[in-house]
Amino acid sequence: MIRRTLSTLFPPHVRESGEPPLGPRADRYEAWSGVLNxxxxxxxxxxxxxxLMAPMLAIHSVDPEFFANAIKVQPGSSKALARVFVEGAPAWRSVNMRFPVNERGRFAYATEEGGGPGWPGILEKACAAEFSGSYAWIARGFAKWGFPALTGVSASTRLVLPSPGELEDLLAQKRPVVASTHMFSTALSRGRQSGAIPPMHVMAVAGAKPDTGEIVLRNPWRPGAWVTLNRREFRRAFLSVDVLDQPLGRSREGS
Known part of the structure; x- marks a missing residue:
């Protein structure tokens, strides 16, 4: 489903498993040889x-070990195998350990928080090659596409935002949740001590507090920081949520 949907939006391309064409703010490829964490x-x-990154962060929040089964690296090898899902079926793709850097030589795209490209960079590169053929063309999409690409399980969009109690239940069931802001979210969140909520952005729902009516989120740009909103702020700043249709599991370890 995801490839079929993407193919209607993206122009024809030659899929490259090695180095997809670069996207914005990237100058060249450089090798990385760190240890995955x-x-x-x-x-x-x-x-x-x-x-893609918000569902990745939401999945990691629910089960930090989930992605350990999605990447295989031989010690000393310059390549890794990354598992993505195509039409619900696992597809292992070879990815070389070279990643986009900016003109200053800093890694430009997905990284491990506080580290180099690592496992997020490997998965992002595999998805760029598999689903759009380039980094530039993967820089667009809907959050509900990210979940099946990473887990093989579909996701549903909810325009009626869940309550803190409902969100707490979903996360307890290991069903990752992401929330999408709208174009006016910055204006609506002015004056908040923790800063404005970025417009037209996707964030991971990391927790909920039914007793106080608060929702806790993480921004994939700053995944180490909590963003806590009351229910009114959440409804004003966010347009929809996307929820994994089934509990996240590790039954695909051997896939």
């Missing part, structure tokens, strides 16, 4: 692919 949260870089 799956305990580190994924961090979105200069690429506008929050539709």
């Amino acid at each position: 799956f305990s580190r949260r994924p961090r979105q870089g200069a690429l506008g692919d929050c539709w």
Whole structure:
């Protein structure tokens, strides 16, 4: 479903498993040889692919070890195998360990929080090659596409925003949730001590507090920071949420 949907939006392309064409704010590829640390949260870089990175962060918040089963790296190898899902079926893709950097030589796109590209960079590169053929063309999409690409499980969009109690129940069931802001969210969130909520952005729902009516989110640009909203702020700043249709599991470990 995801490839079919994307193909209606993106122009024809030649899929490259090695190095997809660069996107914005990237100057060249450079090799990375660090050690993967799956305990580190994924961090979105200069690429506008929050539709992919927010679901990645939401999944990691629910089960930090989930992605340890999605990447295989041989010690000393210059390549990794990354698992993505195409039409619900696992597809392992070879990814070389070279990643986009900006003109200053800093890694431009997805990274492990506080580290190099790591496992998020590998997965982002595999998705760029598999679903759009380039980094530039993966910088657009809807959050409900990110979940099936990463888990093989579909997601549903809810325009009626869940209550804090409902969100707490969903997360307890290991059903990751992301929330999408709208174009006016910055104006509506002015004056908040923790800053404005970015417009037209996707954030991971990390928790909920039914007793206080608060929702806790993480921004994929700054995944280490909490953003806490009351129910009124949440309804004013966010347009919809996307929820994984089934509990997140590790039944696909051997896939």
